[in-house]
Structure formats: structure tokens, C-alpha cells
Amino acid sequence: MMPPAMDSATPTAQAASSELRRIRALAVGSLSGLIVVGLAWELWLAPLPTRLWAVKVLPLFIPLAGLLRYRMYTYRWVSLLVWLYFTEGLVRGLNDLPPARWLAFLQVLFSLALFAACALHVRTRLGARSAR
Template sequence: MNRINTLHYASITSLIGLIFLCVAWEGWLAPLRPNGSLLVLKVLPLMFPLFGILRGKIYTYQWSSMLILMYFTEGAVRAWSDKGLSQYLALAEVVLSIIFFFSSIYYVRYCSKANKGG
């Protein structure tokens, strides 16, 4: 049971961290345009799974693990193409999305085993 709690909190922490990172990045740290960018709206899809993840809903974990791959891809592309602070923020996005992805799929795996009695 302790492993499930650890994975659950890792998912929560990485998802909330990714939300704050995206808002700060596109809002004022390194936006595409000097006064901020509408790219800050990329955070909206991350809000959809937030409450399901907080409640530990298996179905939310399943589909959000696929959603997070968009953020991994964006972070990888921008880490490769951007320079300066934006490049480091993109690397942070990659790390947070990887943490969320693996903690989500392992959370689903261990919860499924626990429910089957294995």
C-alpha cells in the first residue's frame, strides 16, 4: 500500500508542478513574446485530469498518461530548439512529464494488482 501512496503523490506533485511551470514559463519567465503569450493556455488541458488524479481515479490515470505525452514532446522539441532560460524550462517540462507518466502507469498497475488480490 505504501508504494501506491508514493506513486499517487508523485503523480500529484509532478502534475501540479507542470501546471505551475507552464504558467510561469509562458506568463513571465521566458514567454515567446515580451508581454506574455497565449501559449499560457497550454495549461488548460492539464486542469482536466487534476481532480481525478487528486482522488486517485484509475480511469483518469489511464487517459492522462497519454495526454502528458504531448507535454513531453513539446518539452523535448523546445529543449532542442530554444536557447537560454527557455531551454532549461523545457528540460524541466520533460522531467516532470516523465515523472508523471511513469508514476501514473505504475499506479494503475499496482492498483490493478491490489484489486485482483495479487
């Protein structure tokens, strides 16, 4: 019997395919990149007058455990959450001056990579489920 927190479709670390492991690495790397860029941007590299904007990074810590555990639900809702960071990066990238502009476009790149990884993960898992 599986623990209640695990759904039956969640692959374990041993059973996950190499493709899913690569996709997870891209997702976790992109999420980590968003966290690092967000903190560095708002605290040191190009902070706004109040450094309170660094709080925007806090929601990115929540899905980290779910991504590492291959939780399908986490990959689904992160693919929606990431569009907030994409939009902020795009708006600030078009309106701010360097170096904030470069950091904003870096945030956009990480956001797109995270979305692609989440979409690939969900598609791969659902494709494997329907092939059975």
C-alpha cells in the same frame, strides 16, 4: 451502496495503501510542477511574443481531482495526455535558447515523472485486483 461517481475498485483515502499514497503524491506533484513550469515559462520567464501559449496549461487542471480521488480512468488517460507535453518540451528544449531550453527540459522531467507515476498506479491497482 456506493455513489454513482465512484467505481467499486476506487480505494478510499482510508483504504489506500501507503504505496498508492506515495504514487499519488508523485503524480500530483509532477502535474503541479507541469502547471507551475508552464505558467511561469509562458508568462514571465521566457514568454513568446504572444503570451497566449499559457493556455496550454489549462488541460492540466482537469485531471487534478481524479488523481486526488484515485480514479483509475484518470490515471490511464493522463498517461496518454502527458506525451503531448513531453514532446513539446523535447522539441523546444532542442531548439530554443536558454532560459527557455532549461524550462523545456524541466517540463520533460515532470512529464516523465507523471507518466511513471500513472503507470505505477495502474500497475499496482491491477496487480492488487488480480491478487484477490
